[in-house]
Amino acid sequence: MNIPEPLLPLFDEGLVDEVLRPLMSGKEASVYLVRAHGQRCVAKVYKDAQHRSFHQRAAYSEGRQVRNTRQRRAMQKGTGYGKALLEAEWQNAEVAALYRLREAGVRVPEPYHHADNVLLMELVKDDAGEPAPRLYDIRFSEKDALAVHEDLIRQVACMLSAGLVHGDLSEYNILMGREGPVIIDFPQAADAAQNQNSERLFLRDVKNLADFLGRAAPRLRDTRYGPEIWDLYARAELRPDSPLTGRFQRRELPPVDTRGVLEEIRASEAEATARPMSAYQLKKQRRLEEARAAREAEEAAAAARPAQKRGHQPAPAPEPKAPAPAKKPKRRRRRRGGGGAGGPAKPAPRP
Numbered sequence: 001m002n003i004p005e006p007l008l009p010l011f012d013e014g015l016v017d018e019v020l021r022p023l024m025s026g027k028e029a030s031v032y033l034v035r036a037h038g039q040r041c042v043a044k045v046y047k048d049a050q051h052r053s054f055h056q057r058a059a060y061s062e063g064r065q066v067r068n069t070r071q072r073r074a075m076q077k078g079t080g081y082g083k084a085l086l087e088a089e090w091q092n093a094e095v096a097a098l099y100r101l102r103e104a105g106v107r108v109p110e111p112y113h114h115a116d117n118v119l120l121m122e123l124v125k126d127d128a129g130e131p132a133p134r135l136y137d138i139r140f141s142e143k144d145a146l147a148v149h150e151d152l153i154r155q156v157a158c159m160l161s162a163g164l165v166h167g168d169l170s171e172y173n174i175l176m177g178r179e180g181p182v183i184i185d186f187p188q189a190a191d192a193a194q195n196q197n198s199e200r201l202f203l204r205d206v207k208n209l210a211d212f213l214g215r216a217a218p219r220l221r222d223t224r225y226g227p228e229i230w231d232l233y234a235r236a237e238l239r240p241d242s243p244l245t246g247r248f249q250r251r252e253l254p255p256v257d258t259r260g261v262l263e264e265i266r267a268s269e270a271e272a273t274a275r276p277m278s279a280y281q282l283k284k285q286r287r288l289e290e291a292r293a294a295r296e297a298e299e300a301a302a303a304a305r306p307a308q309k310r311g312h313q314p315a316p317a318p319e320p321k322a323p324a325p326a327k328k329p330k331r332r333r334r335r336r337g338g339g340g341a342g343g344p345a346k347p348a349p350r351p
């Protein structure tokens with residue numbers, strides 16, 4: 001077949017020898033079956049960034065690290081540059097997730113190469129060596145549905161113990177490979193610890209599995225693997241091989257020892273006040289107090305000023321913290337040639 005334009009650079013670099021046929025064109029990507037180095041593999045071509053909704057991605061991208069403020073601003077504004085950055089981040093997240101999950105022992109396709117909006121990866125094959133069908137394409141017996149569900153729950157737990165949530169797990173993003181179900185399509189994968197939506201996304205992912213496979217095995221609909229696994233994760237107790245039951249009762253957190261905490265606070269307070277201040281600390285404290293007094297005086301003067309100008313009653317001055325000691329009124333000297341005591345009082349010079 002004709003070489004689709006986005007795949008031309010891979011030809012030029014000798015990474016792809018032949019395009020065999022299109023496999024699938026989804027909402028986010030066009031996927032081709034290609035031959036590379038004599039081996040059949042998959043080229044996922046990400047759709048033109050201009051035709052995507054970037055708003056929908058906010059929940060997934062939440063918490064992802066962006067390098068600098070200029071880039072962050074461009075991404076928020078949705079400028080051309082910002083969209084290009086978001087797109088790169090989106091694609092990189094998929095590749096990074098694939099590497100991280102293979103490392104963690106989750107069954108995902110092996111990535112071979114990623115550049116110019118194309119991800120070259122392992123072809124997931126069925127028993128006959130053909131591109132594997134999606135879960136959606138298969139009619140399961142109850143027994144098979146239960147076995148596939150158990151396998152996927154283990155993989156999802158393994159994924160979360162590696163710190164990742166798929167975020168779009170469904171019968172469309174799981175292929176039925178020769179060795180068992182293979183999870184694909186990771187650009188939206190969320191970092192469980194960084195993304196504030198990760199718990200919600202995780203529970204939805206696990207519920208999707210029970211809903212779909214529950215059509216063939218209705219008892220899956222009553223399982224509670226999502227909350228069970230998340231609870232273990234939140235307690236830092238989740239391991240790839242943690243025993244799971246599908247039943248879940250929220251365990252109470254150990255009661256807080258309020259008295260112990262209060263005693264602790266009192267003890268450290270006592271310690272702090274008992275320690276004499278150093279000369280430096282005393283000086284610093286005095287300076288702070290002086291600065292605060294000066295600031296308060298200035299604020300009081302500023303509050304009184306505009307009101308006087310407009311001829312209104314001056315605003316009541318803020319109450320002093322402690323009553324000021326009564327001062328003896330100074331005797332004014334009569335100025336020579338001046339307006340004298342009867343003249344209007346001159347405003348005090350500003351400090």
Ligand SMILES: Nc1ncnc2c1ncn2[C@@H]1O[C@H](COP(=O)(O)OP(=O)(O)O)[C@@H](O)[C@H]1O
Binds near residue numbers: 026124132186
């Ligand atoms: N590694 C692969 N092996 C076999 N088929 C694949 C592979 N990757 C993707 N596909 C096929 O392409 C389809 C779309 O890929 P996917 O990564 O889910 O992109 P999209 O974001 O468009 O949903 C999948 O449903 C599957 O049928």
Ligand SMILES: [Mg+2]
Binds near residue numbers: 026172173185
């Ligand atoms: Mg998909």
